[in-house]
Amino acid sequence: MITVKNVSKEFVSNKKYPGFKGAIKGLFSNEKVSKVAVDNISFHINKGEIVGYIGSNGAGKSTTIKMMTGILTPTNGECLVNGVNPSKQRKINAQNIGVVFGQRTQLWWDLPLSESFTILKEIYNISDQAYQESMTFLNKILDLYSFFDRPVRTLSLGQRMRADLGAALLHNPKVLYLDEPTIGLDLVVKDNIRKAIKEINEKYQTTVILTTHDIEDIEELCSRIIVIDNGKKIYDGSLEKLKDTYGTKRKVSMEIKQLNAFEGIELSETLGVTPDLCSTRLDVEKNTLEVTFDKNKLQVPQVINAVMSIADVQDIQIQETELAEIVKAIYQHNVAK
Amino acid sequence: MIKRYSRLYKVLISQFFKVIMQSKVDFLMGLLGFFLTQILGIVFLYLIFDKIELLNGWSFEQLIFIYGFAQIPRGIDHLLTDNIWLVAWRWVISGDIDRYMLRPMNILFQIISEKLQPDALGEILIGCILVAKSISAGVSHITITNVILFFLSIIAGTIIYTSIKLFFASLAFWVKISGPFVQFAYQMADFAKYPTEIYTKSIGFIITWVIPFAFVAYLPASYFLGVENSLGIGAYIIGVEWIIAIILGIISYNMFQKGLTVYESAGN
Numbered sequence: 001m002i003t004v005k006n007v008s009k010e011f012v013s014n015k016k017y018p019g020f021k022g023a024i025k026g027l028f029s030n031e032k033v034s035k036v037a038v039d040n041i042s043f044h045i046n047k048g049e050i051v052g053y054i055g056s057n058g059a060g061k062s063t064t065i066k067m068m069t070g071i072l073t074p075t076n077g078e079c080l081v082n083g084v085n086p087s088k089q090r091k092i093n094a095q096n097i098g099v100v101f102g103q104r105t106q107l108w109w110d111l112p113l114s115e116s117f118t119i120l121k122e123i124y125n126i127s128d129q130a131y132q133e134s135m136t137f138l139n140k141i142l143d144l145y146s147f148f149d150r151p152v153r154t155l156s157l158g159q160r161m162r163a164d165l166g167a168a169l170l171h172n173p174k175v176l177y178l179d180e181p182t183i184g185l186d187l188v189v190k191d192n193i194r195k196a197i198k199e200i201n202e203k204y205q206t207t208v209i210l211t212t213h214d215i216e217d218i219e220e221l222c223s224r225i226i227v228i229d230n231g232k233k234i235y236d237g238s239l240e241k242l243k244d245t246y247g248t249k250r251k252v253s254m255e256i257k258q259l260n261a262f263e264g265i266e267l268s269e270t271l272g273v274t275p276d277l278c279s280t281r282l283d284v285e286k287n288t289l290e291v292t293f294d295k296n297k298l299q300v301p302q303v304i305n306a307v308m309s310i311a312d313v314q315d316i317q318i319q320e321t322e323l324a325e326i327v328k329a330i331y332q333h334n335v336a337k
Numbered sequence: 338m339i340k341r342y343s344r345l346y347k348v349l350i351s352q353f354f355k356v357i358m359q360s361k362v363d364f365l366m367g368l369l370g371f372f373l374t375q376i377l378g379i380v381f382l383y384l385i386f387d388k389i390e391l392l393n394g395w396s397f398e399q400l401i402f403i404y405g406f407a408q409i410p411r412g413i414d415h416l417l418t419d420n421i422w423l424v425a426w427r428w429v430i431s432g433d434i435d436r437y438m439l440r441p442m443n444i445l446f447q448i449i450s451e452k453l454q455p456d457a458l459g460e461i462l463i464g465c466i467l468v469a470k471s472i473s474a475g476v477s478h479i480t481i482t483n484v485i486l487f488f489l490s491i492i493a494g495t496i497i498y499t500s501i502k503l504f505f506a507s508l509a510f511w512v513k514i515s516g517p518f519v520q521f522a523y524q525m526a527d528f529a530k531y532p533t534e535i536y537t538k539s540i541g542f543i544i545t546w547v548i549p550f551a552f553v554a555y556l557p558a559s560y561f562l563g564v565e566n567s568l569g570i571g572a573y574i575i576g577v578e579w580i581i582a583i584i585l586g587i588i589s590y591n592m593f594q595k596g597l598t599v600y601e602s603a604g605n
Contacts, residue, residue: 011601058604066602071438073598087598094441106436110356122348123440125341151359 001175001207002045002068007077008231009038009063037063039231040077047174048205050197052212052222056331060231061211065177068209069099082174095124098168102180105164107152113163114148117170124171131170137203138166141196158189165193169200176200178210182217194220215324227330234330239323246326250295252303253288255315262289262310270306273297342446349450367455375459382463395532398474399562405467406561407530407554410494412460418499419454425506426516432603445503445593477561482572487561490575494553496582498526501548504589510596522548529554533567541567549585552578 015031016022038060045051055061066072068079070086070093079086086093099106107116121131139145142162147155155163161181168176178197182190198221200206212218218225218239225242227235235242256262259282268278278293291303300318307313358364386401428434428448437447472479505522509515525543529550533541545551545567559566560574568574 062604066435069439071435071602072600090438091441091443094439097439099439101435104432104435106439108352108356110359111352115352115355119348119352122345123442 001047003080007074010075050208052218052225055228097175098173099177102183175207251319253290253317398471402471403558405464406558408464412457413495414498416457418449425519429509430513490557493578493582500585500589507592507596
């Protein structure tokens with residue numbers, strides 16, 4: 001459905017200098033600064049997939065999306081969406097795709113929402129029958145009719161996002177791009193939006209590409225994720241594999257009565273490993289001992305046994321590293337590879 | 338294709354009217370302001386023509402004809418394509434072009450069909466009044482050929498106006514804000530309201546061949562007045578005007594399309 005081949009995007013601007021003097025200097029200098037926003041990225045997405053496209057702010061997510069929608073022309077490489085090159089055949093591509101930018105609405109701000117849908121019906125040349133079908137379905141999953149007659153500017157953020165999603169789906173696009181669709185929304189609305197995305201994907205086999213900073217979006221929706229950092233693709237695969245590859249740390253917390261028995265004891269020594277593979281933290285108030293260790297080097301029973309040989313354990317909790325922490329680690333460039 | 342686009346134009350432009358009529362107070366205030374502006378415009382014109390001296394043997398009525406003739410294509414351009422100003426000043430740097438690029442329609446068409454500029458009706462009205470007044474004073478003969486050529490010339494003049502505006506607005510794709518360039522070009526247009534001969538040779542050359550506003554008004558107008566100008570005299574001047582309109586139209590539209598390929602949108 002979507003093929004991105006060795007795509008790069010470079011932004012060139014005039015070099016700027018600080019201060020007023022600098023501004024004048026800048027007028028006469030011919031120095032250019034170039035910023036590579038997307039650096040030689042390739043991937044292929046199949047029909048019906050929901051792919052999470054993640055990375056920190058400025059990593060190049062939006063730039064990639066904008067190249068796939070035809071807004072930006074790649075400096076190098078080529079995108080193909082449903083066999084169409086978006087920057088060369090923009091109009092054909094536009095008919096195939098739906099786009100929601102979370103921070104910017106595509107709707108007519110001063111008009112009632114119903115008017116926006118009427119205009120979109122004309123723009124996308126939708127037949128009356130197809131329009132009725134679409135609207136019935138979209139109203140079912142997004143409850144659009146409850147605020148259909150209100151001007152867009154008076155809608156709450158949650159309503160506006162539902163409206164934008166509905167507007168992007170009216171012409172039943174083959175590909176749906178969502179750029180931070182849940183940004184700033186409350187938990188209930190987020191949940192509704194996610195359910196809607198899932199339903200659309202199931203009913204129409206719509207391919208969905210989603211950028212987000214919300215880990216739950218990814219965990220609930222995406223079968224596959226692509227991680228981009230500094231314009232480069234650093235991971236492409238399933239969520240489980242990402243957790244396996246990057247989430248090597250495991251955490252066990254144990255409630256222990258005689259916590260003072262652990263003072264001065266290095267658990268890593270007891271287990272016979274180096275300290276960087278196993279660390280402990282004592283919480284005197286809650287009477288808990290937290291052990292964080294590398295799951296490839298140590299097993300949970302080993303750790304528990306070692307602790308129980310020192311003191312009685314009353315309760316045990318085992319935690320996998322959360323995706324949020326993995327992503328944080330990737331963003332901070334300190335992933336153990 | 339044409340049918341589909343004229344239907345879309347109707348749909349889009351009716352949205353514009355719905356928006357401006359949503360608030361009755363705003364609409365009435367706008368209307369009032371509009372009439373005041375027009376009255377002021379007419380008073381201003383009266384003052385100008387009251388003071389004007391006879392130039393190089395041009396009669397007062399002839400000057401009024403050229404002036405009025407220049408206002409009509411300017412007004413039509415202003416009425417229909419005012420949004421191009423926003424491209425020059427704001428939309429490129431703010432990333433607002435994005436939403437037009439996401440829809441399966443011609444982008445320039447979408448931009449201009451979202452707005453009509455009612456102020457321009459005044460310009461057109463004044464232009465028509467001045468032209469009618471000078472013709473009734475006998476500066477030109479009404480023949481079928483002349484009437485046809487008159488309308489042809491106004492269409493070509495409008496195309497030239499819009500093309501020049503679009504050309505300079507398209508620079509925004511490279512320099513981000515090109516409003517000042519468009520404004521500069523527009524000020525050049527004021528030269529077109531008077532006979533080109535009254536200016537120095539270099540200015541005359543520039544407004545004839547570089548930014549060809551002379552073709553919008555003075556050159557065709559002098560044909561209707563039966564006065565010989567630097568290109569001689571004859572209906573072929575309207576032909577040259579059309580050739581220039583087509584060339585400029587192609588250049589500026591390609592410039593706009595080329596600009597879209599270097600469009601950088603805006604970061605989130």
